[in-house]
Amino acid sequence: VTDSKARLAHFGDAQLAIEGIRDYAVFMLERDGTVASWNEGGRTIKGYAPSEIIGQSHTRFYTREDVQAGKPARLLARAEREGRVEDEGWRVRKDGTRFWADVVITAVRGPDGILRGFVKITRDLTERKRADEALRQGEERLRLMIDSVEDYAIFMLDPTGRVTSWNPGAERLKGYKPREIIGQSFARFYPEEDLRAGKPARELEIAAAEGRFEEEGWRVRKDGSRFWANVVLSAVRDVRGTLLGFAKVTRDLTERRRAEQAVIERARQQGAVARLGVFAVEKGDLDEVISRAIEVVRDTLHTELVQVLELTGEGSSLTLRAGSGIDPCAVGRGRVAGQGASQLLAAEALQLDPQRLQELGFLSGQHPPSGITATIRASGRPRGAYGVFAAHTAAAREFTGDDVSFLQSVANVVSAVIDRRAMEDQLRIVEQRAQEERIRTSQIREALRERDEFISVAAHELRTPLTALQLKLQGLERGLKGIAPENNPGAGKLGDRLDGALRQTERLSHLIERLLDVSRIASGRLELARDRFDLAELVRQVAEDFREPAAAAGSELRVQAGQRVEGTWDRLRMEQVLVNLLSNAVKYGAGRPIAVRAEPAGERIRISIADQGIGIASEDQARIFSRFERAAPMRNYGGLGLGLYICQHIIDAHGGRIEVSSRPGEGSTFVVDLPLVAAHANPAGHDPPQARA
Amino acid sequence: MNARGCNRTVLVVEDDHDVREAIAEVLADSRYQAVPAANGAEALRQLRAARVAPCLILLDVMMPVMDGWQFRAEQQRDAKVKDIPVVVLSAHADAGDAAARMSAVGYLSKPVALEQLLSMVERFCAVEPESEEESK
Numbered sequence: 001v002t003d004s005k006a007r008l009a010h011f012g013d014a015q016l017a018i019e020g021i022r023d024y025a026v027f028m029l030e031r032d033g034t035v036a037s038w039n040e041g042g043r044t045i046k047g048y049a050p051s052e053i054i055g056q057s058h059t060r061f062y063t064r065e066d067v068q069a070g071k072p073a074r075l076l077a078r079a080e081r082e083g084r085v086e087d088e089g090w091r092v093r094k095d096g097t098r099f100w101a102d103v104v105i106t107a108v109r110g111p112d113g114i115l116r117g118f119v120k121i122t123r124d125l126t127e128r129k130r131a132d133e134a135l136r137q138g139e140e141r142l143r144l145m146i147d148s149v150e151d152y153a154i155f156m157l158d159p160t161g162r163v164t165s166w167n168p169g170a171e172r173l174k175g176y177k178p179r180e181i182i183g184q185s186f187a188r189f190y191p192e193e194d195l196r197a198g199k200p201a202r203e204l205e206i207a208a209a210e211g212r213f214e215e216e217g218w219r220v221r222k223d224g225s226r227f228w229a230n231v232v233l234s235a236v237r238d239v240r241g242t243l244l245g246f247a248k249v250t251r252d253l254t255e256r257r258r259a260e261q262a263v264i265e266r267a268r269q270q271g272a273v274a275r276l277g278v279f280a281v282e283k284g285d286l287d288e289v290i291s292r293a294i295e296v297v298r299d300t301l302h303t304e305l306v307q308v309l310e311l312t313g314e315g316s317s318l319t320l321r322a323g324s325g326i327d328p329c330a331v332g333r334g335r336v337a338g339q340g341a342s343q344l345l346a347a348e349a350l351q352l353d354p355q356r357l358q359e360l361g362f363l364s365g366q367h368p369p370s371g372i373t374a375t376i377r378a379s380g381r382p383r384g385a386y387g388v389f390a391a392h393t394a395a396a397r398e399f400t401g402d403d404v405s406f407l408q409s410v411a412n413v414v415s416a417v418i419d420r421r422a423m424e425d426q427l428r429i430v431e432q433r434a435q436e437e438r439i440r441t442s443q444i445r446e447a448l449r450e451r452d453e454f455i456s457v458a459a460h461e462l463r464t465p466l467t468a469l470q471l472k473l474q475g476l477e478r479g480l481k482g483i484a485p486e487n488n489p490g491a492g493k494l495g496d497r498l499d500g501a502l503r504q505t506e507r508l509s510h511l512i513e514r515l516l517d518v519s520r521i522a523s524g525r526l527e528l529a530r531d532r533f534d535l536a537e538l539v540r541q542v543a544e545d546f547r548e549p550a551a552a553a554g555s556e557l558r559v560q561a562g563q564r565v566e567g568t569w570d571r572l573r574m575e576q577v578l579v580n581l582l583s584n585a586v587k588y589g590a591g592r593p594i595a596v597r598a599e600p601a602g603e604r605i606r607i608s609i610a611d612q613g614i615g616i617a618s619e620d621q622a623r624i625f626s627r628f629e630r631a632a633p634m635r636n637y638g639g640l641g642l643g644l645y646i647c648q649h650i651i652d653a654h655g656g657r658i659e660v661s662s663r664p665g666e667g668s669t670f671v672v673d674l675p676l677v678a679a680h681a682n683p684a685g686h687d688p689p690q691a692r693a
Numbered sequence: 694m695n696a697r698g699c700n701r702t703v704l705v706v707e708d709d710h711d712v713r714e715a716i717a718e719v720l721a722d723s724r725y726q727a728v729p730a731a732n733g734a735e736a737l738r739q740l741r742a743a744r745v746a747p748c749l750i751l752l753d754v755m756m757p758v759m760d761g762w763q764f765r766a767e768q769q770r771d772a773k774v775k776d777i778p779v780v781v782l783s784a785h786a787d788a789g790d791a792a793a794r795m796s797a798v799g800y801l802s803k804p805v806a807l808e809q810l811l812s813m814v815e816r817f818c819a820v821e822p823e824s825e826e827e828s829k
Binding site for chain 2: 460461463464465466467468469470471472474475478479505509516520
């Protein structure tokens with residue numbers, strides 16, 4: 001009994017302890033599953049108060065499905081048979097909600113071995129279950145995600161580097177199917193040289209040591225082709241730090257790398273063109289620029305064969321001018337382009353592909369499989385082109401659009417030099433012509449100056465002997481007069497002959513004066529001594545002087561100058577003009593009447609002298625006012641041909657005009673139009689002012 | 694000037710022999726004595742050697758050895774002869790201008806007419822005492 005009491009007491013303590021447990025529902029079941037006791041944990045987890053549940057069947061803790069499936073009875077049967085049963089599964093609370101429970105049911109037997117009932121311990125695993133579920137779903141999502149990624153190869157390696165998983169991205173990128181690669185070493189993704197360098201193993205070591213390894217480099221596909229890859233290798237370890245393997249993410253950067261390379265290449269090409277341009281500006285020599293351009297193309301495009309072909313023979317043939325990788329003996333050798341080629345050359349752009357150049361023999365002995373060409377334009381050349389810039393490679397190669405535009409830019413630099421040189425040549429020719437013209441003009445001016453100087457010197461020189469001659473003749477005349485006629489019976493006859501000689505010295509003197517007038521006009525020293533007088537009266541006087549010689553020539557002089565016209569002119573010069581015009585009229589008047597008129601016209605005077613003689617052809621009318629010019633043939637009519645030239649200058653100096661109208665065989669009319677008073681230079685073609693009313 | 698006693702002598706400074714001779718002839722016809730000189734230097738020698746000064750100097754401008762300008766400058770530096778009047782004789786249009794710049798009493802343009810020559814000479818070498826009176 002004591003033992004029993006002690007056990008009971010002990011049991012009672014245990015009972016208290018059990019009742020206080022909150023985290024576990026701990027309660028007793030009768031043999032048939034009726035709840036016999038309850039604790040605080042049962043209330044917390046399942047929601048029942050002891051009074052509500054003691055005496056009830058434990059089946060109410062199970063879901064309907066489990067009850068229908070007979071799970072409560074089965075678990076008790078197993079516990080009875082095996083002493084203990086553990087189960088995880090859904091259970092139901094008082095309020096009907098479910099929770100995930102870990103349940104242990106232990107059979108309780110008396111000392112006699114007879115089953116008394118069961119102890120059931122239930123733990124609420126809902127939180128843990130939720131976490132597990134999340135993890136499971138997370139893994140699933142991750143797997144789906146990894147499988148759906150096509151742009152990245154994402155796969156796992158075991159610690160030795162063998163592939164353990166393979167996603168579609170990896171398959172797409174590297175070309176292997178999962179079954180072909182799983183279990184294989186990742187080393188097969190590396191190019192030969194990396195393998196020899198031991199790179200795969202080293203990368204694993206670094207990733208294991210530092211947790212991560214990243215690089216960019218060449219990788220190899222299943223088909224052997226290479227691609228530029230970004231690779232991240234991450235070590236995977238468990239909670240204790242044991243290396244489980246590696247996650248590897250690989251990205252194909254071939255396109256990005258190509259784009260980057262293209263940008264770099266383009267910048268390099270543009271830099272090369274710019275430097276060539278600077279060189280061309282500094283040098284300007286075509287041959288030097290061409291050979292530099294060839295070097296630039298060779299070094300930039302890495303083309304073994306570079307040629308500059310000049311279009312020759314008016315565009316019908318091509319001649320190798322310079323090149324790199326060419327046969328030096330071929331330089332200067334021309335090749336007739338032939339009909340087919342000539343059609344090509346006629347096109348705006350000289351597109352010559354390798355095949356065409358091969359046909360033309362410019363690639364003889366060499367077989368460059370790829371190449372590009374660019375036209376070297378030149379505006380001043382046949383077909384508007386200097387020729388072709390060609391770049392070819394020995395190895396097959398794809399040229400980019402950038403390469404073509406680079407070559408064209410280089411060709412354009414050469415074009416610019418050719419055009420500039422052509423312009424410079426043209427400019428030089430123009431300058432040379434201008435220089436020649438200047439020299440010629442100055443030579444002519446010098447010759448004219450020398451002639452005028454000669455005329456001046458000659459006239460002065462002639463005056464000296466004329467002085468001696470005239471003085472002697474006049475002395476003789478005077479001496480003759482001093483002798484009484486009775487002492488000198490032949491004096492009268494001698495006097496006439498002396499008169500004749502003196503008239504000749506006057507003529508000589510007159511000719512010399514005209515020569516001096518020309519000299520004065522040429523040097524701008526024709527000066528006027530103006531006086532106020534009636535010019536109509538002077539016309540009448542001069543006409544009167546001519547009446548006799550005109551009559552001697554058979555011409556009647558008809559003078560109409562009755563109206564007084566007063567003004568200021570140089571009397572001697574005016575007389576000179578009138579004498580000149582009248583003597584011309586008598587000389588060329590062919591014995592027909594000569595009309596002389598002088599009349600006022602407003603603030604001007606108009607004098608006309610009209611003959612009906614041989615006239616002047618229209619083509620001669622302009623030049624009769626030039627120096628030493630005469631319309632009449634020299635043989636028949638004497639004179640220096642200075643009269644009208646001097647007349648025009650005298651009239652000009654007075655601000656007037658002289659004009660001629662004439663028809664051959666019908667005569668000439670000279671009209672002099674003069675302002676009455678000194679005026680500023682009269683612009684040519686200006687009409688005289690109308691007479692005031 | 695004539696008060697010094699004019700001897701009707703005219704110094705003719707002219708490089709052209711024919712002109713010199715023609716002038717001498719016509720002056721002789723009118724009872725003047727012409728002393729010829731082919732250039733300025735010769736004229737200066739004649740002038741300084743003469744016992745009686747000429748009443749007039751006819752002076753050409755352009756001459757070899759010593760031209761009219763140099764002669765005139767030398768003459769004006771020599772007190773004994775500087776007052777003898779000078780008439781410029783020139784073939785150039787600017788004879789008047791040259792005469793003015795040389796302070797000559799007059800000029801004659803070639804070709805010279807006999808009447809002009811004689812009237813010019815007469816102005817400075819009058820014969821009769823009454824002419825001398827008139828010129829005062």
